[in-house]
Amino acid sequence: MTALKAWSYSALSTYLSVCTLKYFFRYIANLEPERTFSRMYFGLSIHAGLEAAYKVWKPDEPAPIGVAKKVFAEDLRIRLEDPMIEFKKGETPEGLLTEGMAVLDVWGKEARYEEVISTESEFTVPLVHPETGEVFERGLKGWFDLVAKDPESGDPVVVDFKTTARRFSPTKLDDDLQARIYGYAIRQLHGLDRASLRLDVLVRNKKPVFQRLEVSQDSEGDARLFELVRAAERGVEAGVFWPNDGSIWCGGCPFSKACARWHENPDTFQHASAGNDSRKTR
Secondary structure, eight states: OOSOSEEEHHHHHIIIIIOHHHHIIIIISOOOOSOEEHHHHHHHHHHHHHHHHHHHOOTTSOOOHHHHHHHHHHHHHHHTTOTTEEOOTTOOHHHHHHHHHHHHHHHHHHOOOOOEEEEEEEEEEOOBOTTTOOBOSSEEEEEEEEEEEOTTTOOEEEEEEEEESSOOOTTTTTTOHHHHHHHHHHHHHHTOSSEEEEEEEEEOSSSOEEEEEEEEEOGGGHHHHHHHHHHHHHHHHTTOOOOOTTOTTGGGOTTHHHHHTGGGOTHHHHHHHHHOOOOOOO
């Protein structure tokens, strides 16, 4: 039995795109991560800074970079106290702080004021097949980084913040699973025929760059999304978990030690899945 009350983008992408065994460790076995990574904490702290800035930003005022920087610095300081954290070669807490300040400076110069509907808002929506009307047993859930109001139509615009080492392709959102899930969710929540989504990308290289990628979505991909969730559900229910050896995700996996022991008794994973009714992990 799947350990989820609802499917999130994180869970779905882990099973379909990253590694089915990682899905098992995180969502079925509820294992504690063996390690954490500085780049993950850096991104979370940037998110915290941006959320704080949007909450206090007023019309006709410049971006509140000072607020973003203050919250980012404090959040990062607390997160870097984690004894399990791993830094990249040559990386230091001081260097991450300096890098974050530079990234937020670029954001402040490029960002524009938007009327905020909500920040860090959680959602849960039913998953319905658009042609048959079938309602999936488990719905979709997630968290919107920012929902802003379109200045012309007044409709909500979903904004997701990303920190990355490389620029995103201009077509990143065309067939993106997260964008499809978030677009579906905002249409369900607000009764919209079409949803507007945007990625605000902070590229953390020697010269930080701010990207804004936008897409508009309707129900065209809803049937495919429904079947993707159904496929993942069937795999999990059947206990289908295996390591994705040699993938680009292996180096950053928080369950590498558990993965190294998988081949000693692979049947254990199928049996654990079949009997697991835990619903604690999101």
